Amino acid sequence: MATVSLDRFRAVLTAEVRKTLSTRVWWLLFLPVLLLALAQSLLGSILQLLVPQATDTSSILMLAGLASALTMTAIVGGAFGTLLGTGDFRHRTVTLAYLTGSRGQVLAAKALIAAVVAGLYALFLVVIGPLLGGAALGGQQLPDLGQLAGLGAIGILVCALWGVLGVAVGTLVTNQAGAIALTVGYLLIGENLIAGALRAGDGSSLGDPSVFARLTPFLPGNAGDLAIWEPVVSSAGLGAQSQFVLEFLAGVSAPPPGWVGLLVLAVWTAAGIALAAVVGARRDIT
Secondary structure, three states, X not given: OHHHHHHHHHHHHHHHHHHHHOOOHHHHOHHHHHHHHHOHHHHHOHHHHHOOOOOOOOHHHHHHHHHHHHHHHHHHHXXXXXXXHHHHHHOOOHHHHHHHOOXXXXXXXXXXXXXXXXXXXXXXXXXXXHHHHHHHOOOOOOOOHHHHHHHHHHHHHHHHHHHHHHHHHHHHOOOHHHHHHHHHHHHHHHHHHHXXXXXXXXXXXXXXXXXXXXXXXXXXXXXXXXXHHHHHHHHHOOHHHHHHHHHHHHOOOOOOOHHHHHHHHHHHHHHHHHHHHHHHHHOOOO
């Protein structure tokens, strides 16, 4: 039975890969990632607003630009996952998809493809960003290979998780326009409003952050941003300024370690996929 189930999943995965490659959406989304790579030098300058002693050619500015671009690439990954999750509903091929394999297998195949493609967006950015946006256009020094590799690995994982979370949203909200608006709108606007509400009246300057403000690192978007920004701020050697800068860049209060943010995003992703599996199994597609 296990062999039959595995063969069935391979058939489902092959079908989903072919459907994905037959459309232009997956590679068209490389264009905004390319623009982010070109803008890395400008994106890195945000650190100079917080740390005036950082020079125009400092390697930390390139790391900051890469981190900023990765946080936005995660949105692109989430959008792709949402498109993938809603594709069969939009084109009315969902019945045919479920004839290939079980609903759970179709969801798992879409999640796997979304993770790979979203991760590729981040890898593309990590590879060409320092060359195009930093060294070529900005004249900035290249960071250590270990720093780039560490930040790149975290960014790839965050983007991959958002690709999977996008599939979950697309499975729950089958209207493609609505699902994309929900995913992108939440990351660009919605979560900022929620975080702002949680931090409203926060008296952190007078003492410890409020209980509500301490919840901000556990929102999915903030969790991913925290995981990406934490190694950059740590590498900057800011001393007492580190927590303030990290709070500003990630939009959180009382940030935990970066690995906690990564774990929080993984939990949100697992919960989203689990909910999508339950709802998808009960949905009438006739």
